[in-house]
Amino acid sequence: MPRISPKRSTAISIKPLLFFVVLPILLGILVTIAPSISSRIYTFIPTLLCSSTRVTTLICSRLSLRTMATNSAPYARERRIAELAVQRAAILTRAVYTSKVKGTVTKEDKSPVTLADFGAQSLVFAALHASFPNDNIIGEEDSSDLRSNPELTSLVFTAIQDALSSNEQGAAESAELGTISNEQEMLEYIDKGDCKDSATGRVWALDPIDGTKGFLRGGQYAIALGLLVDGEVKVGVLGCPNLSAGEGEGEGVILSAVRGQGAIVKPMSADLDSISEPQQISMNQISSTSEASFCEGVEAGHSAQDLQAKIAQALGITAPSVRMDSQAKYAAISMGQGEIYLRLPTKLTYEEKIWDHAAGSIIVEEAGGELVDMYGDAIDFSTGRTFKRNKGFIAMPKSIAEDVKKVVREFAVETYGRWKSSL
Ligand SMILES: Nc1ncnc2c1ncn2[C@@H]1O[C@H](COP(=O)(O)OS(=O)(=O)O)[C@@H](OP(=O)(O)O)[C@H]1O
Numbered sequence: 001m002p003r004i005s006p007k008r009s010t011a012i013s014i015k016p017l018l019f020f021v022v023l024p025i026l027l028g029i030l031v032t033i034a035p036s037i038s039s040r041i042y043t044f045i046p047t048l049l050c051s052s053t054r055v056t057t058l059i060c061s062r063l064s065l066r067t068m069a070t071n072s073a074p075y076a077r078e079r080r081i082a083e084l085a086v087q088r089a090a091i092l093t094r095a096v097y098t099s100k101v102k103g104t105v106t107k108e109d110k111s112p113v114t115l116a117d118f119g120a121q122s123l124v125f126a127a128l129h130a131s132f133p134n135d136n137i138i139g140e141e142d143s144s145d146l147r148s149n150p151e152l153t154s155l156v157f158t159a160i161q162d163a164l165s166s167n168e169q170g171a172a173e174s175a176e177l178g179t180i181s182n183e184q185e186m187l188e189y190i191d192k193g194d195c196k197d198s199a200t201g202r203v204w205a206l207d208p209i210d211g212t213k214g215f216l217r218g219g220q221y222a223i224a225l226g227l228l229v230d231g232e233v234k235v236g237v238l239g240c241p242n243l244s245a246g247e248g249e250g251e252g253v254i255l256s257a258v259r260g261q262g263a264i265v266k267p268m269s270a271d272l273d274s275i276s277e278p279q280q281i282s283m284n285q286i287s288s289t290s291e292a293s294f295c296e297g298v299e300a301g302h303s304a305q306d307l308q309a310k311i312a313q314a315l316g317i318t319a320p321s322v323r324m325d326s327q328a329k330y331a332a333i334s335m336g337q338g339e340i341y342l343r344l345p346t347k348l349t350y351e352e353k354i355w356d357h358a359a360g361s362i363i364v365e366e367a368g369g370e371l372v373d374m375y376g377d378a379i380d381f382s383t384g385r386t387f388k389r390n391k392g393f394i395a396m397p398k399s400i401a402e403d404v405k406k407v408v409r410e411f412a413v414e415t416y417g418r419w420k421s422s423l
C-alpha cells in the first residue's frame with residue numbers, strides 16, 4: 001500500500017477551507033476593484049511570460065552556442081574519448097601479443113581469456129569513468145579470475161603501467177582518459193561492467209578483445225566499444241590492430257561511427273586528434289548478390305558454416321568465404337573488403353552477446369549497410385547483456401539487402417523453424 005506523507009494529509013484537510021472560504025473572499029475583492037486593476041493585470045501577465053521566455057531562450061542559445069563551439073556535432077566527445085580509449089587499449093594488447101606471457105586462463109564457458117582482455121577492459125573503463133562518470137557499462141569480463149590469482153593480477157597491472165607509460169599523452173588527455181594507480185583500483189574498474197539493463201539511459205558495451213582465439217593465433221581481433229542510448233546504438237568504435245584499410249596501407253585501423261553521421265577510418269598509430277578530415281568509408285553497393293564475397297567466423301562452433309555455404313551458393317556467390325575472427329568482419333565489409341557477413345547459429349540455445357555486435361552494427365549501418373536477424377527482423381539491443389529477440393545475424397549493403405534477406409529467411413525457416421522469443 002502506498003503511504004501518504006504527513007505533508008500530503010495536511011494539504012488535503014485545508015483544501016476545502018481554501019476552496020469555500022478564502023477563494024470566494026478573494027474573488028469578491030477582485031470583482032470590486034477589477035475595473036481599475038484588471039487591465040494592468042492582463043497586460044502584466046503576458047509581459048511577464050514573454051520576458052521570462054525571452055530570458056530562457058537567450059540562456060539556452062548561449063549554452064547551445066558554447067556546446068557547439070566545444071562539441072560541433074552530437075556525440076563528438078563520446079566518439080573522441082571512445083577512439084582514444086580504444087587506441088590506448090590496443091597499445092596494451094599489441095604489447096601482450098609480442099610478449100611471451102599471455103596469462104591465458106579458461107573461463108567457466110570454456111572460452112579463453114588473457115591478461116590482455118583484463119588490461120584492455122580496465123583501461124577503457126578508466127577512460128569512460130574519467131569522462132562520463134554517470135554512464136552505465138556492460139563489459140564482457142569481470143575480475144573473479146584475477147582475485148583468485150595474485151600472480152595474474154600483478155601481470156595485468158604491469159601491462160597496464162607499461163601501456164600508460166608508452167602512450168605519449170599530454171596532461172590534459174590523461175586527465176580525460178584517467179589513470180590506474182594500483183591493483184585494487186584496476187580490479188574495481190574491471191568490475192564496472194556489470195550493468196544488466198541496456199534499455200534505458202546511456203550504456204556503454206565493451207568487448208575488450210573480441211575474438212580472443214584470433215588474438216592468440218595472430219589473426220584478427222577487435223577492441224569493440226559501443227554507446228547505447230535508450231536501447232539504440234548511437235556511437236561505435238572498433239579498434240582492429242591486425243586489419244588494414246587497403247593495399248599499401250599499414251596494419252591497424254580504428255573505425256568509428258555516430259548515428260546519422262557516417263562511418264570513418266583512421267590509422268591506429270595516428271595522433272587521432274590531429275586528423276581533421278578522416279577518411280569516410282562505405283560498403284560496396286553491388287547490383288547483384290552473385291558479385292558478392294562473404295565473411296564468416298573461423299570457429300565452426302560459433303556459426304553454422306555448412307548452412308552458410310548453402311546460402312552463399314543459393315545467392316550465386318562463387319568466391320570462397322573469407323574466414324575471419326571477431327568484429328573485424330563488420331569492419332572489413334564496411335570498408336568494402338567483402339560484402340556480406342553471415343552468422344547463423346549452431347544451436348538456438350546460444351544467446352549472442354551485446355558486446356559482440358554493438359560497435360560493428362552501427363559501423364556497418366553508417367557505411368550504407370543493413371543488419372538484421374536471420375528472419376529479416378531488426379536487431380533489438382534493449383534486452384540486456386544478451387540478445388533475447390534475435391537469432392542469426394546477417395549484414396550486407398542496402399543494394400542487395402532484399403535479395404539476401406529473402407534467401408536467408410527461407411533457409412532459416414527450413415532449418416530452425418520459426419523461432420519465437422520468450423519475451
Ligand atoms: N556458440 C557460439 N555461437 C556464437 N558465438 C559464440 C559462441 N560461443 C562463443 N561465441 C562468441 O563468439 C565470439 C567470437 O566471435 P568470432 O566472430 O570471432 O567467432 S570466430 O572465432 O571467428 O568463429 C566470442 O567472443 P570472445 O570471447 O570475445 O572472443 C564469443 O562471445
Ligand SMILES: [Mg+2]
Pocket residue numbers: 117140207208209210211212
Ligand atoms: Mg571478448
